[in-house]
Amino acid sequence: MIAMAAVLTPPHLPFTRLLVIAPALAASLWAVRPTLGLGAACVLGVVVYAVLYGRWDDLMFTVSSIVAVTGAAAYASHLRVQRERTLSQVRAVADTTQKVLLRPVPRRVGHLETATLYLAAAPQAKVGGDFYAAADTAFGLRLLLGDVRGKGLPAVGVAAAVLGSFHEVAYDERSLEDVARRLDTSMGRYCGSRSDLEPLNSDSGAGPDGEEFATAILGEIGHEARHMSLLNCGHPPALLFQGDVVRSLDPRSVSPPINLAQTLGLAYSVERAPFGPGDMLLLYTDGVTETRAPDGTYFQLEQWARGVPAGVTPRELLTLLHEALLVQSGGKLNDDIACLAVRHHEAEA
Template identity: 50%
Template sequence: MIRSGRPRHRRPPYGGRRETVLLSPLLLTALITGLAFATPREIAFSRLLPAAPALAAALWTVLPTVLLGVFCLLVMIGLSMVYSDLGTPYTAAAIIAVTLAAAYASHLRLQREEILFQVRLVADAAQKVLLRPLPSRIQDVEIESLYLAAAEHARIGGDFYEAADTMYGVRLLIGDVRGKGLQAVGAASAVINCFRENAYDQPDLKAIIQRLETSIIRYSVTTRSVDQSEHFATALLAEIPYDGGQVRILNCGHPPPLLVQRGEIRVIEPTTPSPPLNLANLLGDHYNVDTVTFTSGDQLLLYTDGVSEARDRTGRFFPLADWMRRLGPASPRELLRRLHEDLVHYSGGRLEDDIAALAVRSGCSRAHHPPPQV
């Protein structure tokens, strides 16, 4: 289930077979023991008993691992009573040595798992700060969000989004810092925090984008990167005024949003290109705002290039516009749920870039009450 502003993550390891995996050391012990008693002594399956505590070290805590080693030792002693020439002293010594090593390995694994757990707590806290949950509705505008980080086990990356209920209307931001994964988090944080500070005060989208430009320039300088041009980002700002009927869009090198209007899919290309953030000195600081009709029931999909550039096994890009036409009418929540499922299926589960998307739908017209200016 997609929840507003909350990223979806990959399935946990093992899935429904977790219990079987955890019981595998016992199953291995039972198998070796059964074979040792049921086969001729010349085969000597008993020599495989040290493998059971070795496997337990990867799955169990220290005490169960040691107890399994003791059980394997008792099994070996029992076998020696039936077969006197199995080389019991050598196998018993191997079981003891492997059990001690397995117990120490289990202890180290638990320590690392605890450290990883603490790191994940920090990552979750950073996630909530950088990509905090968005409200499911602002005034009569429905909002749903989707986020997937490309880096394995990562919670955050270089894609970002935000929404603000301002005196000028509902303002939206979505963007993509060059690069992916944790290396792009710093620049994304600088941009999104700047938006949160200025979205409520600046009178128009051009003023906001100029502040975002200044913010990422300062970030590039303070990080002392060898190549400061690496820190650039595409961004798209949208503003839905309270009087309704339209949406203003400022697109700075970002993938064009898709507008669903009366069953038709329209790609909103900018009439005049605007430079990505931190490239205005090279391309010029000429920003263009397009105004598009946006009435009750219309839906807007904002996304990063991780969506449109997702590839299948043959290298073909995900056909986003055609996919939306085939999908048909859907609520913002259902739209992003299906998008997530189909992207993962299309790419074979191999996401090569961070993915962020916002689905925004205009509700029924009614009187709006702008929030008080703070």
């Protein structure tokens, strides 16, 4: 179009000077060599135009401008390509880290069907301080979902320590109380090994005496049982869907968060609840209930849950929840979110 404009307009309108725009725009999309090639084509076009139409007055100025802009554009293209490669590598590392820390949860274990949801607050983040895990053990399907009271890489490290310990002890310990004690010990050792690091800042989520801690829910659903066991370590209560009824499983007694058992001096308490055919359990982190609307109101999880159609699968439940949270927050989630849903499948009950 610029060439046509240069040919069809009078000599005193030097449209050929606009050719400097082409390599500048190409740098935003093309690699270095194509950008240089386009700049060379523009120079050649200007020279041919001058020869054919005898317009030599601004040839040197136009050619010099195109050469200078093309050089700068090629360098900008080089930097952009490098940044894209680095970002691709960072994303690959983040994807791998997520797969290592948040191991895939079995979608079906006997009569149980499961699904998970993980949403990171940071746009490019894959992992954070929220975590979940499930293990098909001789004692039944054991579940873990929790939230490290911290942010950034330190929180990821603590979550990794807790998850690593769970995937070991879940298969060996006979009771959820023993699993919780082992998790508490493992997290305490991990945090103690970092005592030589710089002190945590005020946003790290440290507990009393500078300790880090994590709230969590441990669950166990037997392979043939019609009930489940839950151990709530200071975490938001689970939701139980039973037909058209939704109820919050608030613990009757308090269990200490992980890594605060010795500090608070409390014992672990396991509670049982019925869990029969068609029932569904939802575990979630506080990022769900603390999701705010633009006017500052919090997401009302129980109220929303009462409107969920009966008979939905765990995956459908979490998809509906994700959509509701995006609507609530206007598409801007400000905290990590982890959810784990388990349904007692009627067909195989």
